[in-house]
Amino acid sequence: MTRVHDMGGRFGDGPVVPDAEGAPVFATxxxxxxxxxxxxxxxxxxxxxxxxxxxxxxxxxxxxxxxxxxxxxxxxxxxxxxxxxxxxxxxxxxxxxxxxxxxxxxxxxxxxxxxxxxxGGPADRPSDVPVSFETGQAVRTLQISGNRLVEGGHTRLPIYAAGAKGHILKLHGTHVLPDSSAHGLGEAPEPLYAVVFPASELWADPEHPGDEVVLDLWQSYLEAV
Structure with missing residues (x-):
């Protein structure tokens, strides 16, 4: 089953409509x-x-x-x-x-x-995990976007990006791994990357196939192509 909160790119949800300029920060x-x-x-x-x-x-x-x-x-x-x-x-x-x-x-x-x-609450931490990818390198996200540590647990890899091919835009450094941190298993910091995906790689019939989506993804979500 898909996770109820993992809604990116679903058919029928309609466009994202930004607030009008000058709109109040809070509606109520x-x-x-x-x-x-x-x-x-x-x-x-x-x-x-x-x-x-x-x-x-x-x-x-x-x-x-x-x-x-x-x-x-x-x-x-x-x-x-x-x-x-x-x-x-x-x-x-x-x-x-x-x-x-x-x-x-x-x-x-x-x-x-x-x-x-x-x-704020910075999540960058020192890590012994070596950096595996470099800027411009082609990568693919894991085919299944679930938490590898806890069944049904938290992960920041959206389901619509599972199994998608993209390339590394930049390395953000090493940061707390949410899949571990959300379940009291320690911070387990590892490299975090900005990864670029063409819309045509994420959805079967994108409205604008030439658009790109940039996702911040942890190293354990990725594999070399």
């Missing part, structure tokens, strides 16, 4: 609050970005398809808070009742938000 007020509480909860240090992405992927297919973007975020966050023991299901119904939380000292204070956003 609660969208901004959803982003804020997600970042604040992440600052508690109980999970990483790969874990949070995988948690959204684990939403039930019916919910995933009917939820808006930020509904997916806030639903995934609720699941994470319970899974990690930060909160209980009862806490969501208690409207903040109870004693001071053990993680209260780790809260992201308002005056620290700008600095935290500017700093």
């Amino acid at each position: 007020e609660w969208h901004g609050r959803a982003l804020a509480v997600t970042l604040a909860a992440g600052a508690l240090g109980q999970w990483n970005i790969d874990v949070s992405r995988h948690t959204r992927e684990l939403l039930s297919p019916k919910d995933y398809m009917r939820f808006s973007y930020y509904e997916k975020w806030i639903s995934g966050l609720a699941d994470l808070l319970v899974q990690t023991g930060v909160l209980t299901r009862e806490d969501f119904e208690a409207a903040g009742a109870g004693e001071t939380h053990p993680l209260a000292d780790k809260k992201l204070k308002a005056e620290a938000v700008a600095g935290a956003l500017a700093k």
Whole structure:
């Protein structure tokens, strides 16, 4: 079965329509609050970005398809808070009742938000894994895009690019491998590349066959052609 979140290039989803110039950053007020509480909860240090992405992927297919973007975020966050023991299901119904939380000292204070956003969460790490490909080299992605470490686990190789031929545009350095990091198996950093694919290699009937798609892909997703 395909992963419900892996939707790139599906027929019938319609074109990507950019927001009009000058449009508000958030369509409604609660969208901004959803982003804020997600970042604040992440600052508690109980999970990483790969874990949070995988948690959204684990939403039930019916919910995933009917939820808006930020509904997916806030639903995934609720699941994470319970899974990690930060909160209980009862806490969501208690409207903040109870004693001071053990993680209260780790809260992201308002005056620290700008600095935290500017700093971000860099994922580049030193690695002993040797670089296998060079700029311009022809490569092919693995035929199956699943996680090789955890059955049904998180991966950043989209299904529409599985088995596709492209070429290396550049090496980004060595970065945390999401397939490992999302499942508590360590950061396992390895080389990360920008890989260029012609649209005709990814889809049977692309609207613009001459277009190109650039994907950032880890070395273990690739093989030499």
